[in-house]
Amino acid sequence: MIQQRSIGVLALTYAPLLLYGLVVLFLAALAPQFLSVANFLNILVLASPVAIAAIGMTFVLISAGIDLSVGSTMFLAGAIAGRLVVDAGWPVVGVIPVMLAVGLGVGLLNGWLIARLKLVPFMVTLATLFSARGAGLWITETRAINLPDSFRQLAVVHPLGIPLPILILVVVLLTAETVLRRTVLGKHLYALGYNAQGDEHENGREAAKAGIDISAVLLRVYAIAGLCAAVGSIITLAQLAAVSPNLGQGIELEIIAATVLGGTSLFGGRGTAGGAVLGALLVETVRNGLNLVNADPYFYPLITGAIIFGAVLLDSMRQQRLTLLRHRNIRIPKAIG
């Protein structure tokens, strides 16, 4: 009885992983070429920008906030990098720190407005979404910029036999996961997002009572999200070798979806960086599989939508089921007869 119960709980706890396994099995059955190392590496490379940004988003969502500005941040960082490389002749190595600084800057701005001025994250980051996009368009004069081959090299090189984007993703993932699990910042972040009453006005009140410096945590959280967006932007530029005016447009929603697919709660207090990566992989895997079976490209968003819907449904069922199981655990098992 108890054995059964814990298997059920286990399955529900790892629902995102199971879902991913199912999708892989399904696609492998449809397209034989799907199950190859090369294809899987390809999926990882393509998914890495969204995955990295989703890791940053995980921090924000755990704090019960949201960051809509990540897509525009990616564009702004790219726009500045493009002008520096093409018009000022900067080397790629010199441009990368500038892009990171841009991401950090936008993140700190968001964090400052939210933490110190106590503005609502949704509206603050919506404002930076427009402002950063506007600033980028102004810098690029709304023209696409083609980047030199030296930028493309970043996506092509294979140190240790692994494509650089994957390596970066792994480093970011491991760093984020240890920060979440092992540092004071991580622990305070989970406490900040925890909300016993489920009342949205109460987020952070408990943490403040427990003596946690909420503003300091929030400032760092949005800075991390901005920084991750910039890293994602670097990889995107390397893959596309161009900065188009619609770079990163609408991608914030895909990033949020990936994060939530990985089991992070939109209401705060719950989530892992690993989950975010899994979510991003799930979306990219489906796209890849549909590509392999030559599905109509217009079909992709429809399927992505269905997957997100399915995952959210699963998650909601899981939550209810888990509460129910815990409810019952209190009871003393009834004697037979």
Added chain:
Amino acid sequence: MIQPVLEFSHIDKAFFGVPVLTDVCLALAAGSILGLVGENGAGKSTLLNILGGILPADAGQLRIDGKPFQPARAADSSDARIAMVHQELNLFGNLSVAENLSLAELPCKRWAGLRWVDRGTLAARATSLLGKVGFEADPDTLVERLSPGERQMVEIAKALRGNPRILVFDEPTTSLTRPEAERLFSIIGQLRAEGKSIIYVSHNLEDVLRICDQIAVLRDGRVQASGPAGQFDVGRMIHQMVGRDLDGLFPRHQASRSNEVVLEVRRLSQSGVVNNIQFKLHRGELLGISGLMGSGRTELARILFGLDRYEQGEIILHGRPLPQPRPARCIRRGMALLTEDRRQEGLLMEGSVTENIAFASLRRFASGPFAWLHAKRLDQQTFELTRRLSIDCREIRHQPVRTLSGGNQQKVVLAKWLLRGSDVLILDEPTRGVDVGARHEIYVQINRMVERGAGVLLISSEMEELVGLCDRILVMARGEIISAEERENFDRREILQSAFGKERLS
């Protein structure tokens, strides 16, 4: 007399000119337990907030060891080694026990610009704190996996962190089962034996009488009586708290049970929850259900109201079967549920008093193709109800229910079902966390409903409440009804024994 550890001396406090504390003088002797009782709004919380450095006193003085003590911030009070264990637990379910125990000052090492949690120190500190309250748990367990009683242990362990000399327990037993409460009392006794001084605040007067050395009764911000616990009994405390005798704390209703059955349950089972439940509820009857937490009482109420499913059996409401109950259908057919958890299950906390009362009956006040509301009629009737139940609020149309006291919130839920005209009421712990005065009013209202021909099912952990009010008591244990007693045969001991499931052994 020996120098008291803590003294309140002529404390005054007013909010916007309204006095909440007047000339309060209290002394806490070293190594003793001071019980503080009073109705909600009597000033207990304000007094504790002054001690905790959250509010300043307007006049008077606090003294620790005879020296003036003026806490300006919460930190001042913890520096003076005063610790509070609050009614609502300030724990984070998504963090481990060890992390909760030292959240504000996590032990850490700096490396690469980040503060890394020193897990060894963290675990050692947790083990030592948990050892002090005799709670053996893996410090890495997530708090959300603990029962309310276990969480309370963690909360106490947390309070012991700064090695306090003065500990304040504010309603610590509200969410505990009886065995857990007993455990808490033995820990409190042990803390006293270690020389700590304790202030114990509770609505459960019997507990206060049992564990405290000194008792002080507050009413309307004044100390009404104080002295050694031996000088008090429950009756005297109630008298001093409310300033009048409540003709018996538990008024009896005047209705006579009719033969008409309003709710009948036949062989109701849901595996792992309830088993083979059978009973009949008559018009004009107040039927009690006793049982320990986890005996299936609350689960039964949820099934009857259509919140959970059942596998076997029949529920018959007003002579017609209710095959798969849904709350909406139950409400339409006159059933109502009132739970202890009014925050989550009974009220819209941000809504006004009027809105909450009207909520279940809106259709009755609407007409026309677009179901326009007759606001005036609605207003009039809700206003009448707030007066009849003496719901204490400033402004019924705009004041959010959140700002009312627990007792008044519960009265709002009652008013909602009164307006709806429900005649089968299921009350699950209706008076938990409600002070004595408001409690009495709730009892009076329940009785009035019975007298008007309603059938009421009263689920309660408080033996006195059941024995005092009910016509009949069903005792549940392990999901089954173990025994049923008529009023003339009520025997507290027997009921308790059945609740612990002993009868089946003999």
